[in-house]
Every structure is written in structure tokens, then in C-alpha cells.
Amino acid sequence: MRTPASPPERSTMTTAPAVEAVRVSEKLGYLAANFGNIILSTVIGSFLLIYLTDQVGLGAAAVGTLLLVARIVDGATDPIAGFVIDHLPRTRWGRFRSYLLIGGGIGAIAFAALFVVPGMAGPALVAAWITYLIWGLAFDLMDIPLNALLPAMSGSPRTRGQLAAIKGATYLGGTVVVIAVTLPVVTLLGGGALAWQVYAVIVALVSFALTATGALLVRERVVPSTPAPYHFSDMRALFLSSRAVPVLLTSKVATSAANAALMAGIPFFFTYYVGEAGLVSAVALVMAAPMLAGSLVGPSLGHRVGFKPVYLLSLIVAVLGIGSILLLPDRGGAVYLLCFAITGLGFGGAVALNYALLAELTDFVEVKGGFRTEGTLAAIGSFAAKAGAGIGGALVAYVLALTGYVPGTEQTSAARSGIALAQAGVPASLVLIGGLVFLSYPITKRVAEQTRTALAAKEELR
Template sequence: MDKRERLNKISVREKVAFGMANMGNIPIMALVGTYLLIFYTDIVGLNPAAVATLFIFSRILDGINDPIMGFVIDHLPKSRMGRFRPYLIIGVILCAVNYLMLWFAPLLFPGIKLVVVYITYLLIGISFDMMDIPLNAMIPVMTDDEKERGSLSAIKGASYMVGILGIGMAAPLIIQKFGNSVTGYLVLVGGATAIVLIFSIIGALGIKERVQPTNEEKYKFRDLFSILRERPVVISFVVSLLGGVAMTTASSSNIYFATYILDNRMDVLSFSSLISMGGMFAGMFLTSRLIGRLGKKTLYGGSIVLFGIFMLIRLFSVTNIPLIYLTSLLGGVGSGGMMALSYGIQADNVDYIDFKRGTRAEGALASLNSFVIKAGQGFGGAIPGYVLAATGYAANQAQIGSAITGIIGITILIPGLINIVSGIIFIAGYNLDKDKMSEITDTLRARRKSMEKEKKNRETVSGNPAFEQASI
């Protein structure tokens, strides 16, 4: 093993730390996307349309905030811990405090609860960026080895699966145990916040940043707009946007479905999450076996389409519990493939920008990706709110026929169709295949090697009195 291979080799201990950091990132938006809408409508007492408007409005502001945050993080001074790790730890602490306020401040100030909700929800977009952008920038700076990046991407996906599974199993049971009450949410959100702090900070302390920029010159803020126009970046972001819409529409609707369509069968939500995990691991295993033959583009797009198809199959019998479990298992195969590949594709996009423009923009791409995902989550969270309001939903009551149809539509039909469309877009539009990425990786390694050689020569000259005397 040569020096460069040793440099890019990631130890098992560091991979475990990386997985912990990513698991610590899960509870924030997972609970927001799944339970915040019903918490605001059934516990706080807000109108669902008012909450939906908040979700849309906040995403518009994120369109301004996220690129600025990414630019700032890319231009912050490098410390002994690296370019991103110290800011990840700071962001985790600030976001955890904001997260508790997001849920419980409206209950502390009932007279101005809608104002409090708007303030805390808008702030969560900023504070979450401070932890999410540095974390999502880590894979490109931890290694430039394709296999190690694939391993890290799989670990990130597996961490997300385990985190989402834990929430998907525990949260419905906690809510059911405490009767959808404030106490239940105190237990759920308080425990989630503790996980965020412990896992994120320990994980951040256990990872390293190895890959340095090939050019010390920083990009300008105006360059963000030209970066966004690059084809692989555009396609990836469009698919992330649609994926966020589909995921959040379904996840924020599932609890309504279990409550009002399945007659409070929260156990079905919990068990289907467990079953889907088996499918996800099978999908990740199949992806690792097929990636050399089919490539990332085909596998990733196909996984999205597969996930959407099995979601729509539930329409044949929406209250059939065995069918829900079967489609959760088979749809999980597609979901596992998506998770195993998505972050590796983002790291490839970082290298593509470096290859074309000669500058690293991990924070920029991570922030823009964060924006489109949050935008998708905003629209996905708004769709159920508007549909529920339009179809006559009444909190804590038996629902009329139009409301039942609306709940089925936002839980199954809309998310399934969006996933199929987004998968087709990725297969047709993404243009970084395996051969192109090999060319990019080899070119960037040569540039870094040349830069290191020039730097060493400069240090030799400046530190040698004979050279200094000759120059005089």
C-alpha cells in the first residue's frame, strides 16, 4: 500500500464515528417531517392551512439563507480540527436549543402561538444548516478514493436507515402510550434532542479531513449561480427536490392514515418501519453487487422508480395490512438503493466542479442540496395541510368521505407518482458515468500532487540560506 492509499484509507473506528455523526442528524427533520403537522393541529390547535403556509414561506426564505450559509462555511478560517468539523459541533448545540423551542414554545405562549411557531420554524432552517452543511461536506474531504467514498456513502445511508427505523418504530408507540398528548411529545422530542447532541458531537470528534483544495483561491459568491447551472448539479438537485416532496408528503400523512383510516393502528406504522429495514439492507447489498455492472446512474434512478411503484400498489387495497407490510418490504429495496448512492453522487458532483472550475465548493453544494431537500420538505409538508383543509378534515373526530379520500391521496398516490417521475428524470438527465468519474479523479489527484510538489519546493527555497543569498 503506497502513501496515497494509506492517506485515503478510512479506519473502522473512524467509519463508526462517521455513522454516529450521521445518526445524530436524523431526529431533527425526521420528527419535523412526520409529527410536527399533527402536533400543531391536534395539540397546539392551529389551522392546518396556516401551518401549510408557514412551511411554504419558510422554504422561500431558505432559498436566500442556504446559499449564503454554504458560502460562509466554505470561507470560514481553517482550524486544527479542519475546515468543517468545528462548525459542525457549534451548529449541533445551537440547533438542539432551537429544536426544543420549535415544539414547546407555542405551548408556553398560547396567546401568540402562531407568531412563536413562525419565528422558531424560520430559525430552525438557519440553525439546522449550521450542523447539516458541514456534515454533508465531509465525504469529499475525508477521502478521494472511489471505494472508500462508496463505503462512506453506504454508511451514511445505513445510518439514516437505522435512525429512521428507530424513530419509525419508537415514535408511534410513544405517542400511542401517552395518548397523543403533550407528555408523549415531551418524551419523544426530549429523547431525540439528547441523541442529536451525544451522537453528533462524539461522531464529529472521531473523523478526519484529508482532501485539500487543489487551488487556495476561494470562489466568489456570484459563482454559486454558475455552479448551480452545471448539468449534473441541476439534475441531482431536481431529483432531491422531488424526493423531499414525496418523502415528506408521505411521512407527515402516515400518522393521519394510521389514526383515521386504520382506526388508530399505530403498531402498523411501527412494524412496517421494521419490515422496510430488511428491504433497505437488501437494497444496499444488491447495489454494492451491481454498481460495477450497471453504474450509479441506472441504479439510483431505478431504485427511485421501484420505490414509487410499490407505493402505488397499496392503492389496490388501502386497508389491507399484509399488503402494507409486503409493499414496505419490497419498496424498502428501492429505498436502500437510493440511500446507498445519493451521497456518493453528491461527492462526485463536488469533484466535477473542482475538475471544471479548479475550486472546491463542498459547502456550496451541501448548502444548495440542503436547500432543495428542505424546499422539498416544505412543499411536502404543505401539501397535506392544504389537502386536509380543502377536504374537510376535522381534528380528533371521525372523518367524512372527502377527508378520507384526501388522506389516502397524500399518503399513497401523490408520493408514489412523484417518485416515479423523479427516477425517470435522473436516468435521462444525469451525465456522470463511471468512465467520466475515473477521468475526473485521476486529474484531480495529479493536480494535488503538483500542488504539493510546488509547495514543498517553495518551503525548501525559503528555508535554505544559500537560495536566499543567490536571490539577492
């Protein structure tokens, strides 16, 4: 990787001034696009496992292997997808908006197929593998351009913090809404596999409408000064130039796995451990306010003291909340709802700060290497989220299978203990791993300020 003092002649990458304020309509559009994104991934993360086991009839271990292998294989292609998106022709809409619109349509179709095809075509396990792999590839086309938009919409740290807060709050709010309404709506539609399939089609249509709205309303301001900022061979140097990229990637894998395990465990925990399936919707509502508070306060506080310490603090709060479930066996729904509320506060801050950290890392990489890589870094983040989702979902499925979970019946004592372990022990352990890794993250508040100063100096010389 080249140093800022001697950037390559082919690409002295700088960014155009980006001081124009982001309008309220753009922020609303950005909110809409992120909401359209998260409702798809939340339905899959929270309900695909129980749909495939309880409705389609697949074994928990078989589904766990599917979630793990397919997501990692799919995620491994994300850096290539990010490189391609970084080098796609710039349209009159900018570098990412038009591809977000196209990807939103493809992703919505693939999402609906993931629920419809395995429930209607056999063999079901083969159909699930095929549609899940297609879904992962299709989701890249909407997820990577969306994540690349944040650093492209504004160069202002304060505005980026606001956009990260919007993104985090929307993701968390979307998660809450999906968890709260999914089972009641499926029941209203008649229950059973067909009801799930109709629900999936409805969600897909809503997602595309929201994504299209966002693509139409937002605007890109930070643009590279050359159309081809870097070559494919530079990606390895990008990853190895500083520990910032691998540390953030590894930490995000762990925390994404924790979040996936947390969400996947909720239907099993409240249905079979607590014995009150109605609390699946209640837990979403209980987590809503703390999640929102964390997603708003986290980036704001991070702007003042640095994103790194606030991110670590958020992870500590999440561990305390979800880990408490293991220390409080058979205490009833109200106690567990309080544990989830505390967990929501921690995850709210961590999720929002993830996007602020990624935008900060984009600037850091530009100073280090002389080229701008929103698409590739967004793809690395997408890979981390996918790998984490696969690991978290698979761990929940494997724990259930190993401890004797049987769908639709009263669970044995061992199975109930396994459900509690899957719901609390797995995500708490993963958050701890993510936090320990993140301790070595090198971009402190001081480094971030030095990075912005260096970019401003390069802009003056351009």
C-alpha cells in the first residue's frame, strides 16, 4: 500500500467538496431505503429457521448447516461485488443510486422465492439451498450500494454521524417492527406454510417500494476525482495496509453473529422456554425505545469522545443484558423482557456506530492508499454481516439439535436448557469476542481528526 506522500501517478484520489447540507427529504429517503433493506434481512434472520423447521419440515441441524455454509460462501464474493460496484459507470444519479434501485427489485424477488419455493417444490432441502444462495447474491446488489451511500452523501463528520444514527435507528426500528408484526400477521393470514409465503410476497413488495423511494430522494456529494480509483490487485494491499480493516471486519463478524443468534433465538425462547409465544411480539416493543436511544445517543456521544470507546461501551451493555438470562433461569416473561430492553440499548449503540466507523475507515484508507473505496469497504462490511448471520444462526440451530429440540411439542429439560443457551449464552459469548478484538482498533478520535486534516490539505492542493 502506498503512503500519502507518494501516491500512485495513476490515481491521486481525492474527494470533491461536500459541505452542502443534506436536506430533510434526503434523510427521509435514506431512512426509507434502509427500512426496505432491514425488513428483508430481519424476516430471514428471525423467522427463516423456524419456518424451515416447523413449516417445511427440515431438521434443525440441516438448516444450521445451510445457514452457515451458504452465507460464508456467498459473503466471500462480496469484495468482488464491491470492487465491481466501485468501477461501474457513473450515471446521472451518481455512483450508487441507480444500482440501488435495480438491486432493490432483484433482492425483493429473491427474498420472496426463498419462502415460496422450498414450501412448494421438492426436495425441500435442495430448494432451500438454491434459493438461499441466490438470495445472498441478489441481496448484495441492494445492500452494498446502500452502505456505500453514507460516505458518499456527505464529507462532514457531524452529518455522517447523523446519517449513521438514522441508519442504525432505522435498522433497529425495522427489526422491532418485523418481530412485532410477523407472527400476528401470519396468524391473520391463516397460519401454515401458505400464510408465510403470502406474507413474504407482501414484505418483498413493501421493501422494493421503500428502496425505490430512497434511491429517488437521496443525493451523492462526495465523488472521486478519477473514474477508476484502484485496481483489483490493490484490494490485498488495502486489507493488509493497516490492522484497522481486519480488526473492524473480525469484530463485525462476531457482533453480527451475536445479533443473528439473538434474533433467531427469540421465537424458540418465548414459545418453548418461557411458554408464552405472544411475548415474541412484546419483546420487540420492549426493545424499541432502548434501541432507539442507543442508536441516537451512540453516534452523538462518539462525535464528542471518539467512536471507539462508545462502541466498546455499547458492547458491554449488550453483554450485561443478554448474559443476565443465563443467571436468571425460569424467572418469567417480565424479567426476561427487562433483560432484552438492556440488550437493546447496547445493540442500538453498536449497530449505529458500526456505520460511522465504516465511513471513518473510508477516509482513513484514502489517506493511506491514495484511492477511495466505498464499494469495497461496504462489501467487506456486507461479508462480515453475512458471515456473522450464518455463524449466529447456525450456532443456534446446532445447539437446538444437540440438546434434543423437537418442533411443536413440549420440550425436555435438556432441550429447554439448550434453548436458553442458544438465546443468551451464544450471543453473549460472541459479543465478548467482538469487543476483545476491537480493543486493538487503531482509529482513535485523534487519528480520525488527523485523517480529516490530511484530506482537507489534499483537497486544497487539487
